[in-house]
Ligand SMILES: O=c1ccn([C@@H]2O[C@H](COP(=O)(O)OP(=O)(O)O[C@H]3O[C@H](CO)[C@@H](O)[C@H](O)[C@H]3O)[C@@H](O)[C@H]2O)c(=O)[nH]1
């Protein structure tokens with residue numbers, strides 16, 4: 406590993422959380438926390454994710470919001486019944502036509518919430534540990550310099566105990582080791598479970614699709630350096646595993662965002678995959694949107710918040 410990455414790993418990796426919820430509530434002081442669950446057709450899992458976090462409201466967590474990404478199933482009804490506030494992506498910044506994708510709803514969530522600290526948790530998690538949110542918040546609440554905290558975990562795949570995180574292992578971490586070796590110590594760069602300061606998150610652009618995590622990591626690194634980043638062990642994370650073809654499109658989005666952040670050219674967003682029809686293999690080309698949203702602060706100046714470094 407790169408020497409800077411090794412030093413960062415040694416000093417900014419929490420292999421276990423050494424804090425309790427009560428200690429975090431005491432350390433929180435006047436700061437406020439928003440937890441955001443992005444959701445696209447997650448009626449099977451969203452209630453379980455909400456239930457794992459709801460007991461923290463209103464002590465450690467001040468607001469728990471599901472940001473719906475245009476679900477056509479019963480996600481919204483299930484989330485409301487489970488006690489969450491639900492924001493539709495067009496409820497905020499409604500003069501802007503929504504772009505498709507997860508990054509778009511995370512970006513809009515900045516306008517839909519008010520916490521000084523934000524925690525993002527995917528809503529397709531299966532049996533999430535109730536300590537995910539307190540564990541992610543620990544370094545932000547207890548260490549003054551930290552601005553972005555990524556979760557890491559063991560990742561089961563289907564019925565196997567491990568082997569998940571296919572895009573992470575086959576593309577994201579190899580890519581970082583080439584383009585940004587200082588970040589080679591990040592165990593789960595694509596983790597959908599992470600926390601950050603509003604000060605940082607409103608100062609950086611958001612990729613509108615699946616590039617959002619790699620983009621935030623690269624931009625956060627540029628902005629606050631390795632000392633501003635941390636990672637915490639969340640234990641085990643199970644989620645709805647997507648088919649390989651869908652992960653190909655995801656990987657293409659992540660690659661485009663990473664190249665753009667590193668100042669490298671990328672062809673416009675499309676990916677051709679090949680499908681077998683009877684005895685023939687035929688091309689199937691999907692558009693891969695790779696647009697960015699600008700830093701939220703450019704749209705909504707918030708003078709009460711400290712300026713970014
Ligand atoms: O257009 C979309 C697509 C997804 N989601 C939600 O985003 C979360 C993660 O999406 P998913 O399709 O389950 O992604 P994963 O296959 O889990 O992909 C991994 O890698 C992605 C790329 O870095 C990250 O965004 C994910 O958080 C991470 O878990 C889920 O709650 C989805 O409902 C949306 O809100 N809108």
Ligand SMILES: O=C(O)[C@H](O)COP(=O)(O)O
Nearest residue numbers: 569570571572573646647
């Ligand atoms: O994060 C990833 O690498 C992708 O979401 C794929 O995850 P999976 O292999 O666990 O489905």
